[in-house]
Amino acid sequence: MLSLLIKIDQAIARAESWMLVLFAAFISIILISQVVLRYLFSNPLFWAEEISTTLLVFMTFIGLSLLVHDRRLINLMFVLDSLPATVARVINIILDILVILTLSCLFYYSLVWVSNPITQTETSATLKVPLWYIYAVLPGTLLLMIFHYIVASLKSVFSKPREKSE
Amino acid sequence: MMTIIVFLAALLLGMPIVFLLAFASIVFLLQTDNQILFSTIPLQLFKSVDKNGLLAIPMFMLVGELMNCGGLTNRMINLADILVGRFRGGLAYVNLLTNTLASAILGSATAQIAVMSRTMVPAMVERKYKLAFSTAVTVAGGMLGPVIPPSMIMIIYGIVSYQSVAAMFIAGILPGVLIAGCFALIIFLLGFVYDYPGGTKKENRPELWRTLAAGLLPAMIPMVIIIGVVSGVMTPTESGAIAAFLALVMCGFVYRNIGLKDIGTILRSVAVNSALVISLIGMATLFGWVLAFESVPDILAESLQDISTSPIVFLLLTSLIIILLGTMLDGIGVMIVIVPILLPVAENFGVDPVHFGVIIAISTIIGLVTPPVGPGLYIAMEAAGVKMSPLFYAMLPFLGGLLLCLLIIILFPQLSVWLPTYFDLK
Numbered sequence: 001m002l003s004l005l006i007k008i009d010q011a012i013a014r015a016e017s018w019m020l021v022l023f024a025a026f027i028s029i030i031l032i033s034q035v036v037l038r039y040l041f042s043n044p045l046f047w048a049e050e051i052s053t054t055l056l057v058f059m060t061f062i063g064l065s066l067l068v069h070d071r072r073l074i075n076l077m078f079v080l081d082s083l084p085a086t087v088a089r090v091i092n093i094i095l096d097i098l099v100i101l102t103l104s105c106l107f108y109y110s111l112v113w114v115s116n117p118i119t120q121t122e123t124s125a126t127l128k129v130p131l132w133y134i135y136a137v138l139p140g141t142l143l144l145m146i147f148h149y150i151v152a153s154l155k156s157v158f159s160k161p162r163e164k165s166e
Numbered sequence: 167m168m169t170i171i172v173f174l175a176a177l178l179l180g181m182p183i184v185f186l187l188a189f190a191s192i193v194f195l196l197q198t199d200n201q202i203l204f205s206t207i208p209l210q211l212f213k214s215v216d217k218n219g220l221l222a223i224p225m226f227m228l229v230g231e232l233m234n235c236g237g238l239t240n241r242m243i244n245l246a247d248i249l250v251g252r253f254r255g256g257l258a259y260v261n262l263l264t265n266t267l268a269s270a271i272l273g274s275a276t277a278q279i280a281v282m283s284r285t286m287v288p289a290m291v292e293r294k295y296k297l298a299f300s301t302a303v304t305v306a307g308g309m310l311g312p313v314i315p316p317s318m319i320m321i322i323y324g325i326v327s328y329q330s331v332a333a334m335f336i337a338g339i340l341p342g343v344l345i346a347g348c349f350a351l352i353i354f355l356l357g358f359v360y361d362y363p364g365g366t367k368k369e370n371r372p373e374l375w376r377t378l379a380a381g382l383l384p385a386m387i388p389m390v391i392i393i394g395v396v397s398g399v400m401t402p403t404e405s406g407a408i409a410a411f412l413a414l415v416m417c418g419f420v421y422r423n424i425g426l427k428d429i430g431t432i433l434r435s436v437a438v439n440s441a442l443v444i445s446l447i448g449m450a451t452l453f454g455w456v457l458a459f460e461s462v463p464d465i466l467a468e469s470l471q472d473i474s475t476s477p478i479v480f481l482l483l484t485s486l487i488i489i490l491l492g493t494m495l496d497g498i499g500v501m502i503v504i505v506p507i508l509l510p511v512a513e514n515f516g517v518d519p520v521h522f523g524v525i526i527a528i529s530t531i532i533g534l535v536t537p538p539v540g541p542g543l544y545i546a547m548e549a550a551g552v553k554m555s556p557l558f559y560a561m562l563p564f565l566g567g568l569l570l571c572l573l574i575i576i577l578f579p580q581l582s583v584w585l586p587t588y589f590d591l592k
Contacts, residue, residue: 035407064445105204109205135208
């Protein structure tokens with residue numbers, strides 16, 4: 001069961017990683033061509049600003065989800081490292097549960113926000129895309145983050161202390 | 167009060183900072199009976215990331231990655247060697263000057279220390295400099311990164327504090343020159359202790375010109391950024407895009423040292439690192455918004471003003487807090503957490519926000535190289551293969567010099583504020 005979850009977890013992370021490369025490439029291409037078009041041809045793209053900012057939002061939240069999977073988030077290590085291994089494990093589990101609760105709370109309220117009838121009628125400024133398509137990235141990636149977090153904690157609970165299953 | 171205890175406990179025990187900020191926001195809203203605000207959290211979070219100005223961050227990261235990958239640092243070393251390599255103890259000055267040039271490009275102290283330790287330290291050891299001293303000079307040079315424009319930490323400060331990025335860039339110049347000059351003086355004085363080897367011999371003319379040209383070409387990129395931003399012609403994002411384009415052309419077509427395969431790796435690391443920073447900014451903005459609801463910054467300012475009404479005492483306290491936090495955390499992380507809480511307080515004390523930003527930038531680099539945890543030290547130790555205690559002793563004169571510079575900069579706000587005012591950027 002756990003190994004299946006880990007497999008799904010890794011597949012999601014691979015997909016996220018590829019999406020990030022694509023987003024970064026699109027953002028760079030749009031911004032560079034925007035500057036060239038504006039200063040060489042005085043003919044900027046009217047949609048460039050909106051699209052690139054939206055892509056940045058996607059990149060940020062998907063990137064955060066991948067960072068959760070890779071365990072590359074910035075935190076303080078030295079207190080836990082100086083505690084006995086068993087105590088550190090218990091504290092880690094408590095912290096994981098607190099983070100999962102926090103993320104679930106954010107997930108719940110962002111779902112309420114996205115499905116709100118008033119939110120559903122808003123459209124974007126230049127391209128008139130329904131905004132909730134874009135807003136949906138928040139509950140979507142929060143769900144992925146919760147999943148990554150749960151799998152990572154399960155992994156650390158069920159693995160033996162020194163040999164981490166990787 | 168409970169929020170503070172929960173915040174500190176979770177911080178010390180190692181909850182990731184991004185989620186800690188969200189967690190503390192929720193605890194604070196529960197504690198102050200503001201549950202009604204929960205439903206606006208997602209919108210606030212989304213809005214704090216959905217900002218055009220933030221696009222500058224991936225662009226500048228792209229420039230840094232391209233310059234790094236393209237092996238441009240080696241050309242900078244050769245350039246610096248021509249300019250200052252002839253003097254006694256020449257390579258130490260070369261190291262410092264290269265770092266000053268490279269910091270204009272890389273803009274992240276840890277990345278810079280890692281790159282320079284791998285290239286500069288072996289070169290110095292080969293010419294019979296002491297290992298610990300060579301590494302200490304490299305780390306000292308790396309500390310210039312966040313101050314000399316264009317620097318990532320100044321861009322992020324500009325964004326989170328709603329200051330003009332152009333003003334922040336220019337504000338870093340005089341303090342940066344002061345620190346670099348101070349370090350050069352320290353190297354000169356240490357010459358009486360360490361007995362440096364002599365300088366390098368002169369090369370023949372055509373060779374010299376070729377090195378000069380090869381080194382000046384990459385140095386153009388930061389110049390484009392600074393001129394573009396400061397003249398007000400381009401936004402920081404646009405000048406970042408131009409610089410990325412130039413760096414790409416330079417590495418891809420002139421030097422031909424990066425291929426299509428490297429681009430994928432570069433883009434991935436740009437995306438992940440940007441996400442790391444921007445998600446922190448988003449969550450910290452959310453936290454600042456939550457705190458403002460109960461006017462926490464005002465209360466904090468009042469209680470601090472009970473201790474002392476002097477802005478200098480406040481700035482000294484702030485630096486101390488940042489240095490302490492900085493010994494444990496990455497500088498950008500410290501800054502993002504500190505600014506939303508302390509900037510309103512600073513304004514209450516009548517401190518100029520630009521001046522405040524310069525002080526924060528310098529304080530974060532001191533924390534970066536201070537044991538027990540200083541990440542900058544560990545990176546250098548690993549890259550150069552030197553032990554903690556000899557490195558730290560060799561670092562002490564530079565740390566002392568930097569603290570002195572920080573004190574001078576705190577006492578004389580003109581150092582940071584005069585140039586931006588002169589160029590009419592504020």
